[in-house]
Amino acid sequence: MAVMMEEVLPKQAGPSRTGDNGPVRLELSTADGATKIFGFWMFLVSDVLLFASLFATYVVIYTHTADGPTAAHLFGHDTAGFLAETLALLTSSFTCGLATWEMHQGRAGRLKMWMGITILLGLVFLGLEITEFRDFVGQGATMQASAFLSGFYTLVGTHGAHVTMGVLWMSLILYQLARFGLNAVTARKFFIVGLYWHFLDIVWVLIFTVVYLTGVM
Amino acid sequence: MTPRVHANPAFPWSHVIGFALSIVFTLIAFFAVTGHALAHRPLLAVILVLAALQILVQLIFFMHVGQDQKPRYHLWLFGVAMFFFVVFVVSSIWIMTFNTPMS
Amino acid sequence: MGDGLANTAGHFFVTGDPLIIGSDVAIVLVSLGIVFVLTYFKKWKWLWREWLTTVDHKKIAIMYLLAAILMLFRGGVDAELMRTQLALPNMKFLSPEHYDQIFTTHGTIMILFMAMPFIFAMFNAVVPLQIGARDVAFPYLNAISFWLFFFGALLFNLSFVIGGSPDAGWTSYPPLTELQFDPGVGENYYLLALSISGIGTIATGVNFIATIIKMRAPGMTLMKMPLFTWAVLGTCIIILFVFPVLSVALALLLIDRLFGAHFFTMMYGGNPMQFINLFWIWGHPEVYIAVLPAFGIYSEVVSTFSQKKIFGYKSMVASIMAITIIGNLTWVHHFFTMGAGPAVNTFFSISTMAVAIPTGVKVFNWLMTMYRGRITLSLPMMWALAFIPNFALAGATGVWLAEAPTDYQYHNSYFLVAHFHQALIGGVVYGMLAGMYYWWPKMFGFKLKEKYGKWAFWFFNVGFYVCFMPQYILGLMGMQRRMYTYPADMHWTGLNFVSTIGAYLMGIGFLFIAVQIIHSLLHMEKDLTGDPWGGRTLEWALPSPPPHYNFAVIPHVTARDEWWERKRRGEQDAFLPRPEAIHDIHMPKNSGVPFLMGLCFFIAGFGFTFGWMVVGALGLLGVLACLAHRSLDQHPDHDIPAEEVRRTEAALGRL
Numbered sequence A: 001m002a003v004m005m006e007e008v009l010p011k012q013a014g015p016s017r018t019g020d021n022g023p024v025r026l027e028l029s030t031a032d033g034a035t036k037i038f039g040f041w042m043f044l045v046s047d048v049l050l051f052a053s054l055f056a057t058y059v060v061i062y063t064h065t066a067d068g069p070t071a072a073h074l075f076g077h078d079t080a081g082f083l084a085e086t087l088a089l090l091t092s093s094f095t096c097g098l099a100t101w102e103m104h105q106g107r108a109g110r111l112k113m114w115m116g117i118t119i120l121l122g123l124v125f126l127g128l129e130i131t132e133f134r135d136f137v138g139q140g141a142t143m144q145a146s147a148f149l150s151g152f153y154t155l156v157g158t159h160g161a162h163v164t165m166g167v168l169w170m171s172l173i174l175y176q177l178a179r180f181g182l183n184a185v186t187a188r189k190f191f192i193v194g195l196y197w198h199f200l201d202i203v204w205v206l207i208f209t210v211v212y213l214t215g216v217m
Numbered sequence B: 001m002t003p004r005v006h007a008n009p010a011f012p013w014s015h016v017i018g019f020a021l022s023i024v025f026t027l028i029a030f031f032a033v034t035g036h037a038l039a040h041r042p043l044l045a046v047i048l049v050l051a052a053l054q055i056l057v058q059l060i061f062f063m064h065v066g067q068d069q070k071p072r073y074h075l076w077l078f079g080v081a082m083f084f085f086v087v088f089v090v091s092s093i094w095i096m097t098f099n100t101p102m103s
Numbered sequence C: 001m002g003d004g005l006a007n008t009a010g011h012f013f014v015t016g017d018p019l020i021i022g023s024d025v026a027i028v029l030v031s032l033g034i035v036f037v038l039t040y041f042k043k044w045k046w047l048w049r050e051w052l053t054t055v056d057h058k059k060i061a062i063m064y065l066l067a068a069i070l071m072l073f074r075g076g077v078d079a080e081l082m083r084t085q086l087a088l089p090n091m092k093f094l095s096p097e098h099y100d101q102i103f104t105t106h107g108t109i110m111i112l113f114m115a116m117p118f119i120f121a122m123f124n125a126v127v128p129l130q131i132g133a134r135d136v137a138f139p140y141l142n143a144i145s146f147w148l149f150f151f152g153a154l155l156f157n158l159s160f161v162i163g164g165s166p167d168a169g170w171t172s173y174p175p176l177t178e179l180q181f182d183p184g185v186g187e188n189y190y191l192l193a194l195s196i197s198g199i200g201t202i203a204t205g206v207n208f209i210a211t212i213i214k215m216r217a218p219g220m221t222l223m224k225m226p227l228f229t230w231a232v233l234g235t236c237i238i239i240l241f242v243f244p245v246l247s248v249a250l251a252l253l254l255i256d257r258l259f260g261a262h263f264f265t266m267m268y269g270g271n272p273m274q275f276i277n278l279f280w281i282w283g284h285p286e287v288y289i290a291v292l293p294a295f296g297i298y299s300e301v302v303s304t305f306s307q308k309k310i311f312g313y314k315s316m317v318a319s320i321m322a323i324t325i326i327g328n329l330t331w332v333h334h335f336f337t338m339g340a341g342p343a344v345n346t347f348f349s350i351s352t353m354a355v356a357i358p359t360g361v362k363v364f365n366w367l368m369t370m371y372r373g374r375i376t377l378s379l380p381m382m383w384a385l386a387f388i389p390n391f392a393l394a395g396a397t398g399v400w401l402a403e404a405p406t407d408y409q410y411h412n413s414y415f416l417v418a419h420f421h422q423a424l425i426g427g428v429v430y431g432m433l434a435g436m437y438y439w440w441p442k443m444f445g446f447k448l449k450e451k452y453g454k455w456a457f458w459f460f461n462v463g464f465y466v467c468f469m470p471q472y473i474l475g476l477m478g479m480q481r482r483m484y485t486y487p488a489d490m491h492w493t494g495l496n497f498v499s500t501i502g503a504y505l506m507g508i509g510f511l512f513i514a515v516q517i518i519h520s521l522l523h524m525e526k527d528l529t530g531d532p533w534g535g536r537t538l539e540w541a542l543p544s545p546p547p548h549y550n551f552a553v554i555p556h557v558t559a560r561d562e563w564w565e566r567k568r569r570g571e572q573d574a575f576l577p578r579p580e581a582i583h584d585i586h587m588p589k590n591s592g593v594p595f596l597m598g599l600c601f602f603i604a605g606f607g608f609t610f611g612w613m614v615v616g617a618l619g620l621l622g623v624l625a626c627l628a629h630r631s632l633d634q635h636p637d638h639d640i641p642a643e644e645v646r647r648t649e650a651a652l653g654r655l
């Protein structure tokens, strides 16, 4: 399933360098690449806890609507809206996965194509989210209206900010792939932004469930 | 440094299966809620389980955590982080619902 | 408009209080002095090239250490001011507002801008050397961490002269800290400074976990790692788990203040207690973040100066990991009195007591290591020994506080103040000082002379007990924390007076440390051996200070106390590089971008503090630009030619 490097470049032999799962993938083919991917997982660990705190706050205050709009009222209006957001993001995670798969086949052209599609789907998601927020604000549901809404905009907005960063970042890597071609460095960079993208999907699944579905229940 | 193609499956099956599963789980959860298929508590349990399954789908089919090099310390830490995610959220509810002003 | 400006300027610079004006003048004079010296000796280039742009973990360690000592001084001055105010009843030395500001800056600085950089100084100075690596996993990120800390600390200290200090305690509880009750910029400074340095801290956590997991020399399995490195691993895991929680708590409060949200306000359904909950999810583990590295240092020091291998290595590792996990599950003991209910309080009461068990195991193991060892009483060992009774007391009083029902008595009294100082000074500061003395020769290439150090030790230790023992009693007599004064008829006067004398003694102790450092600099005694204490771990196999690539040839590790084992077998030469084994060494290049990134964060932080959104946004754009620059950098590394390495090693007499 993977691309193997003819030449593995050991910079520094560490105990965790040898894979016992057969051939070494391109992004893991240098000690440096493997270390950076590991480091990125550690960043994801900290991001899990960042969202944990936001969720913890949200679940504590989401009934505190201060006579303003409730979750049921707000999200129940337009259930298709958040379903569309969810489908857009899930599909983008799929296309991002396809991009990784093509990378492992060594097909740089298709890799870039799927990256482009992923970026577009990310933009679609952001567009839907911004429309939704504008719609809510139009109904008087501003962040200042109640604790519930403060929590809602902050939690969902933090995820949105992550997606925005993801779009910018993925575009930057796409540029680098176009410019420098597919090699151990660009492969590692794409792999990492891919991990980030799938992770944002995980967070969204929780938002979909805990914020929206629970809201309209 | 020419990459050599190795054991090349013609089609990314695992991604397609993962995608199909994630869509199915989403739709089940969505219609179960909008159609009020169950009472409140069981429904909540069902959608939370579906969310957990979704997360596993992302991790296994897209992030390929099963295929990473060993030792997989990063997965251990990620797992513990998920554990603390649950602990911090659930305990916050537990701590805050007693004797606190609820609007 | 013009009026507004004049008004702003009036509020902008803090004026009025003679103490503050005095410090303003002192700060300006010192800054001018530094600029003058740098210019006169033409050192600007040197400063930029060797320090501001460095990515070398050893230099970053030195910068952290200097910052920590400087902040210990500032926090210490705060402490002396407070104790002076409390020496006698009805004192007028500090105004109530001023007292509020000072206990706030004292607590915040001591924990976030003194203890944290101090432990990071130790991480950076030691971990790569102990595991046989040439640097940390991500040296560039390491520099970013430092500059975020630095500019965060700068922002926090700036509040003192521009705009006014925060004054709601280091815990910064809402609703008091909401805009409605605390309209100045002081609180914004607190929130933004801590956020910025917090990002740096998370990056350090990521960095050192990756370093320890991925960069160990061949042969150094996890169970052969020195205990300090294990402690750092545990610490960094806790950092990853809880620092994001602090970031969120601070961010939400900031959103309340800047954008009028209602997370923690009293209106529109806000819930201030959720801040307290989040704060302590971070706050309790923070204590372990500070104390675990100290534990690691005690393990190294006790074993070296007893000339014995550590007793119960495996149980030490297990204790560290147990603390790493259980330490995250005890936070509610900081607000038992909030009324969360008996079930909650019982659970967290028990978990708190449970976490004392692994700590007990560690103390037992240190004692067993010393038992029948050949003990040398050098300064690091003296501080380690002084730690033990101190921490035993802190643990005992901690268990009292952990019992929810009795805590209703002690909560927020001077009993608590005495308890946490006992843990923080006796545990953390003693540990860091032990570590500083222990690794100083490795960091700087010369030893600190013992004479003034012993004076410092005795003044500080005696001062400690004189200062804090009376406070336990004062607490039981009903004196509350954060009181700026007290009436004469409470029978508190004598004990408070004694306590203040103790604080002065500790201050003298600190001055002796400063004298000791200056004295040792002037009469420098170079450490030519690289192994002045008879060390056991890899760092002592290198010259002091090590060349910037650390190991010319990466060693192969076979035993737990590798260097000690080699010495015992007379194989020291195994660590001298053979010329033909030396190859080109791949190292990261220096870069000024981490510094600029810190500066951009500083600009953003300053802008948001004053509500100048445009300035804030520009700062953040600068941060993004720095990130993009890094991503596009095609040549972040360079090779040191083998020939140059051979020359360096030969000059060190190692070839």
Ligand code: HEM
Pocket (backbone or CB within 6 Å): C076, C079, C080, C082, C083, C103, C104, C106, C107, C108, C110, C111, C115, C168, C169, C170, C171, C417, C421, C424, C425, C428, C429, C467, C480, C481, C482, C483, C503, C506, C507
């Ligand atoms: C020279 C040694 C020190 C002395 C004499 C000292 C003295 C004091 C005093 C008088 C207070 C205010 C108590 C009150 O009014 O409630 C205080 C608070 C505090 N100190 Fe220290 N201190 C010292 C060192 C430290 C160190 C090394 C740390 C931490 C590493 C520390 C952390 C704190 C904290 C967190 C507070 C609480 C601040 C607040 O109430 O918001 N102190 N200290």
Ligand SMILES: [Cu+2]
Pocket (backbone or CB within 6 Å): C283, C284, C287, C330, C331, C333, C334
């Ligand atoms: Cu605690």
